[in-house]
Amino acid sequence: MNKLHQQLQDMFEDRAVFNADVREQHGRDESFHAPSPPDVVVYAKSTEEVAAVVRECARNETPLIPFGVGTSLEGHVAALQGGVCLDLSLMNEVLEVNPEDLDCRVQAGVTRKQLNAELARDGIFFPVDPGADATLGGMAATSASGTNAVRYGTMKENVIGLTAVLPSGEVVRTGGRSRKSASGYDLTHLLVGSEGTLGIITEVQLRAYGLPAAHAAGVCSFETLEGAVNSVIAIIQYGIPVARIELLDDVQMAAVNRYSNLDYPEQATLFFEFHGMSDAGVSEQSELAAELTSQFGGGEFRWSTKQEDQNELWQARHDAYYAALSIKPGAQGWPTDVCVPISRLAECIAETKRDVDEAGIVTPIVGHAGDGNFHLLLLVDPDDPADMQRAHEVNDRLIRRALEMGGTCTGEHGIGYGKAGYMELEHGLGAVNLMRSIKRTIDPKNIMNPGKVLPPDAPVN
Numbered sequence: 001m002n003k004l005h006q007q008l009q010d011m012f013e014d015r016a017v018f019n020a021d022v023r024e025q026h027g028r029d030e031s032f033h034a035p036s037p038p039d040v041v042v043y044a045k046s047t048e049e050v051a052a053v054v055r056e057c058a059r060n061e062t063p064l065i066p067f068g069v070g071t072s073l074e075g076h077v078a079a080l081q082g083g084v085c086l087d088l089s090l091m092n093e094v095l096e097v098n099p100e101d102l103d104c105r106v107q108a109g110v111t112r113k114q115l116n117a118e119l120a121r122d123g124i125f126f127p128v129d130p131g132a133d134a135t136l137g138g139m140a141a142t143s144a145s146g147t148n149a150v151r152y153g154t155m156k157e158n159v160i161g162l163t164a165v166l167p168s169g170e171v172v173r174t175g176g177r178s179r180k181s182a183s184g185y186d187l188t189h190l191l192v193g194s195e196g197t198l199g200i201i202t203e204v205q206l207r208a209y210g211l212p213a214a215h216a217a218g219v220c221s222f223e224t225l226e227g228a229v230n231s232v233i234a235i236i237q238y239g240i241p242v243a244r245i246e247l248l249d250d251v252q253m254a255a256v257n258r259y260s261n262l263d264y265p266e267q268a269t270l271f272f273e274f275h276g277m278s279d280a281g282v283s284e285q286s287e288l289a290a291e292l293t294s295q296f297g298g299g300e301f302r303w304s305t306k307q308e309d310q311n312e313l314w315q316a317r318h319d320a321y322y323a324a325l326s327i328k329p330g331a332q333g334w335p336t337d338v339c340v341p342i343s344r345l346a347e348c349i350a351e352t353k354r355d356v357d358e359a360g361i362v363t364p365i366v367g368h369a370g371d372g373n374f375h376l377l378l379l380v381d382p383d384d385p386a387d388m389q390r391a392h393e394v395n396d397r398l399i400r401r402a403l404e405m406g407g408t409c410t411g412e413h414g415i416g417y418g419k420a421g422y423m424e425l426e427h428g429l430g431a432v433n434l435m436r437s438i439k440r441t442i443d444p445k446n447i448m449n450p451g452k453v454l455p456p457d458a459p460v461n
Contacts, residue, residue, distance in 0.1 A: 004060045005040055008084070011052065015043040015090075026065075026085040029072040030132070030321075032334045032382055033418060036078035038065060038085035045090045047163055047171055047202040054200065055169030057084055061445050066196040068109065068138030071130075073335045074416030076142065076195055080451040086200060088137055094118045095203065102208045103160065103177055108137025108201050115206075124208040127152035130412065131318045137201045143193030145412035147317070150236075150370025151243045151275070152209065154412070159192050161205030166198075167443040175205060190438075195414055196449040198442050212275035214282045215243070217310040218303040220293050225249060225268040225353070227297035229346035232270065232369040234292045236342060240285050245370040246271040246317055249353070252324060252364035259323030260316040265299070270369065271317055273310070317366075324364040324377045331362075334378035334391050338402035339411030342372040348405055349374055352398055359390045373411030400425075415453045423454060 008016040017023075018040055027037035044050045057064045063083030070077055079085060091107035094115060098104065099122035106115055113133045116125050128139060129146040138144075140162065145154040152158070161175030175181075175188035191199055222228040232245050247270055248256065254266040272289060276282040282305070290301045304310060316323075325333055340348045349365060356363040356376070367374030376398065378391045399409045399422055409415075409422040424432045436454055439446075 004056060004062055004084075007056055008040060008042055008053070011056075012042055012049075015045075017041045017043070023085070026067050026070070026077065026087065027079050029070050029075060029077050029416075030335070031073045031075065031418070032332045032380065033075040033078060033416075036080050038079035039082045041067075041085045041087055043087045043090050047165065050086060050088070050200055050202050051165045051169045051171055053084065053086055054165050054167065057447055058167060058169055058445065061447060063450050064200070064447050065449050066137070066141065066200045068135030069111070069133070071132035071134045072138065072142055072416065073413045074410070074418035076414060076416040076449075076452060078417065080417065083447075088135065088200075088202070091137075091202065097122060097208075098177070099124055099208075101177060102210070103205060104208055105161075105203060105205045106136050107203055108135060108140075110136050112136065112139070119208055120211065123211050125211050126158070126206055126208055128155055128158055131321070136204045136206065140192050140201050140204050141194065141196050142414040143412070145368065145371075145373065147244045147246055147314070147368060149368055149373075150245055151241060156189060156192055158207045159188060159204060160207060162188050162191055162201055163203035164191055164199040164201050167445065167448050172199070177205065193414070195416065195452050197439060197453050198448060200448070212243075212277075214276045214279045214305070215310070216274050216282045216286055216303055216305045217313050218272045218286060218289075218301045219264060219269060219313065220272070220290070220301050221253075221265040221267040221269045221299045222293075223267070223297035223299075225349060226346045228268040228270055229349065229369060231293040231296040231298055232345075233342055234296070235289055236370060238288065238292060240288050240292075241274075241276075242272060242285070242289065242370060243275045244271065244273040245368075247365075247367040247369040247374065248317070248320065249349075249365040251327075251362070252320055252366055255323040255327050255364055256316050256320060259326050260319055262316060270298075271313060273314075279305070320364070320366050321377065324379070327364070328362055328379040330381070331379040332382050334380050334395070335375060335413065336378070336395050336398065337373060337375040337411050337413045338398055338407055338409060339371065339373040340402050340405045340407030342370075344405040344407070345369065345372050345374070348401060348407070351401060352376065352394075355394050355397055359394050361387075361390055361394060363394075368411070371411070372407070375413075417451050420451075420453060
């Protein structure tokens with residue numbers, strides 16, 4: 001045991017864990033990326049404890065990787081250079097709820113579902129829903145999004161302040177509770193999406209919203225994938241305030257039917273949700289959406305205003321990842337995502353489906369269609385080099401296609417180390433060098449989640 005490990009054990013006793021199974025668990029996420037375990041896992045309970053660990057790691061120039069619940073998808077939590085994994089799951093207190101101002105403050109380890117159970121007592125909710133019951137600190141660090149983004153925005157729009165520990169061990173507080181500010185640099189949104197490479201987020205100040213007085217959910221199947229996407233474009237352009245529009249292709253719908261015991265047509269399908277002040281308002285939105293979708297080959301809508309039916313519907317959508325894995329037992333999922341201008345979404349998905357068909361890889365597709373973001377789950381055998389090479393080529397073409405269409409290499413999964421090579425291709429060398437300068441200035445010893453977002457490796461050409 002080296003000196004740092006002994007210091008951590010002295011400081012945290014049984015909350016400094018060297019067990020191989022625990023380390024392995026903390027070196028992997030939900031993706032196909034090979035695990036890379038840390039040397040020790042430390043469970044912190046406060047900002048002060050996080051700062052103490054960071055100071056020790058800074059003195060010893062030891063890598064430090066923050067960890068929530070491990071639901072990320074691009075290798076964000078892999079300890080590529082070993083070091084200390086700082087698990088924040090015990091920092092799980094809702095610190096402050098301000099229903100009159102529609103905001104709240106939470107520790108980084110509070111999960112999305114935990115927060116909404118607390119907020120519901122005051123008739124409010126937090127809308128960012130990535131599917132997994134992720135921690136709010138992790139969601140801020142990866143700039144998460146999800147099914148409600150078309151109406152309520154992503155983490156970038158809903159984080160108004162942070163408490164974070166810098167690589168020196170200094171604690172900083174950014175932003176505040178006011179609805180706007182013209183004061184100084186926007187440090188909050190520098191840290192949101194930085195994936196633990198600039199500091200460790202320990203508290204998050206968030207916007208909240210009133211629970212809708214009325215809501216309805218529905219499902220509509222389409223003759224073609226293009227028709228489904230074009231109906232989404234029409235709904236957005238018409239100004240219907242839809243809360244969620246989720247797209248599932250025919251492959252994914254077949255998997256969802258089997259996994260969740262449903263009976264939807266195995267065609268391209270849209271899942272809708274509408275929020276409003278009254279049943280009449282929600283009904284009007286629903287009827288307008290149904291009228292528009294019928295113009296693009298949409299079938300009959302299956303609507304429900306019952307909460308239990310809506311819960312079943314959205315649980316089926318959130319189970320899509322596991323439903324997809326069940327298509328090919330023994331396979332692993334290679335999840336990837338891009339986001340394009342919504343006018344290019346149908347074209348991008350159609351070309352991508354041709355790619356996966358030619359490659360012979362079973363690949364369900366789902367999308368947050370309202371904002372142009374869609375996801376592939378390439379079902380691969382990680383022990384088959386040819387299979388992995390085909391998947392890599394499909395992923396590479398997907399990203400390049402999205403960038404050529406004016407999109408981004410990731411709509412919400414983040415960069416991690418899985419997509420770091422595409423940063424220069426997307427942003428240009430000047431912007432990437434500026435990011436590197438910021439990283440070097442804030443973290444000169446490169447101890448904060450090294451190898452993520454901006455690795456020293458040569459970019460993809």
